[in-house]
Amino acid sequence: MFKHILVAVDFSPAWPLLKQRLESLSAWGAEQMTLIYVLSSRYPATPEETHRPYYEAKLAELISDLSSLGVNVDSRVLSGEPGAVLTETAQTLKADLLLMGCRGHNRLHEFFLGSTALDAARLTKCPLWLEPVAEDQISTDFDLLMLATDGSSLVAGAETLTGRLAPRFQRCMAVTAACASEGCEREIADAQSHLDKLAGCIEGLETKILNGDPRRVIVSEAKHEGADLIVIGKRGRNPIQEFVLGSSAEAISREAHCAVLIVPNTLG
Secondary structure (H helix, E strand, O other), X not given: OOOEEEEEOOOOOOHHHHHHHHHHHHOOOOOEXXXXXXXXXXXXXXXXXXXXXXXXXXXXXXXXXXXXXXXEEEEEEEEEOHHHHHHHXXXXXXXXXXXXXXXXXXHHHHHHHOOHHHHHHHHOOOOEEEEEOOOOOOOOOOOEEEEEOXXXXXXXXXXXXXXXXXHHOOEEEEEXXXXXXXXXXXXXXXXXXXXXXXXXXXXXXXXXXXXXXXXXXXXXXHHHHOOXXXXXXXXXOOOOXXXXXOOHHHHHHHHOOOEXXXXXXXXX
């Protein structure tokens, strides 16, 4: 599954919640975790390079926190644009997963998702796990996995990974948003045909066609069903097209009450 997990660290009070997620993911066969702190070049208040030993020492403390997991843990302090540095490092280290915390529904949440997390989502070549770090949102349960698909080839990576993850959850559901109005019969039939095909590949898969804007109805259905993880595909064939602003993927990442796993369409 995720043998090498790269973790974005910002030394916020969210660390205990991210640690909980790492503890649960370690049971999936993780062998290596790499903690990364980026001295951002984006903001005037960026810590100076002379502060690097301080952050290295802080990371060493976090490594100690993870000693009971039985996996190899290392760390790095890097410099540059955080989103780009994190995704480049994940690719260089051949990480299977990039884990980042995202804030709750407030100005900081908008700021964070408008910068580092969305930059990472646009650029990542490996699955990106966005973990809500608000106390009222965190859940380390693996009860319901929800795949949001539009049936296109660009979400094939998300569908493939869902099949691999499904045995880890009590339930697995695939949803697609389609027009349910009169005259949309063909669209509905095509959507159902694709969902039926997925159900034939993933044992026990539940399927559902939702009526309305996917940016709204998928988040609403996930909350109604109590999903613990939403899996979505990252569309686009190049860094300019990928994860464009206003896309369903971005909206779901912003509004979801639970963790969101963004999967590139290049996943094998």
